[in-house]
Amino acid sequence: MIEAQRLTKRYPDATAVDGVSFTIRPGIVTGFLGPNGAGKSTTMRMIMGLDRPTAGTVTVNGTSYARFRAPLGEVGALLDAKAVHRGRSAENHLLSLAATHGIARRRVHDVIEATGLSTVARKRVGTFSLGMGQRLGIAAALLGDPQTLILDEPVNGLDPEGVLWVRTLLRGLAAEGRTVFLSSHLMSEMALTADHLVILGRGRVIVDAPTREVVGRAQKAAVQVTTPMGAELERVLLRHPGVSVVVIDRGILEVTGIDAPRIAAAASVEGIVLHGLAPVHVSLEEAYMQLTADAVEYRSSSDLTDRVDSTDPARPDPSGPVSHDRTTGGSR
């Protein structure tokens, strides 16, 4: 269990973490999200005793990290996979870490095998790809068989097989009752890996909730309809008050303000053929974008262009020739 209480880190020209409180529970995977600069790495560094809080406290299983006599056996961390002596072999790196804690050679070889590094264990770390470096960082985190794991972007640089491996590994560690806390900017992966999410924005907690709930709150209650008679169906549906129709593509409509059975009934009365009716699911990425819209500090220039251009009366319809949005009853 990791507990932060009013945790704060101020730098002379920035408050990186601003009164953050949370409890990261054992037995589940907790994802740590937030835009660039939100304060995730600083929080993780404070958990690991690498940064001193300006105010507040953070403990792992009730103890601050600095007080652990054998920290590798308490908390395994991957904070910066590049922070390894590049001239050493992976095996020697792990053996030297193990020696500081009296960890047996056997365990070093077990984690090398478990992380898929057996064939490169004797190679210099300096020759490692990004993905191999990540695997070595994960091997080091697992070395002391800790109850708590803290991983900053563990899938960064991994190929799809590696990403799946990390997901399976972390879910397995949580299922054993361990506390697993990880950050990532890969929303699709986070949606598959994390049971619970803590989302930071400008140094503050903006969401602390189960992943399912975070996505559920953002659901649109829309229905996607596939039909070869899109124009006819649109005309029929728009007769119902409060209905809005967005043409996503030729033959695909996104409809709000009326449920699937009523859409099917209306279509049947008019002899309109339907090929599909399905609820529209919001992805974690869409939910995250909505939740953090006000907390993004660094926005790409294409976003800026979009915002500037949308005020330009000469700008063509951004929905293009196919996609358009129609509403009845003034509900939007």
Ligand SMILES: Nc1ncnc2c1ncn2[C@@H]1O[C@H](COP(=O)(O)OP(=O)(O)OP(=O)(O)O)[C@@H](O)[C@H]1O
């Ligand atoms: N040593 C430092 N000195 C001054 N400011 C710092 C320092 N470390 C971090 N900051 C600032 O604190 C804020 C939070 O940074 P942090 O790296 O924790 O964010 P993050 O959420 O991990 O971002 P990213 O997703 O980009 O890794 C940023 O504004 C950053 O510039």
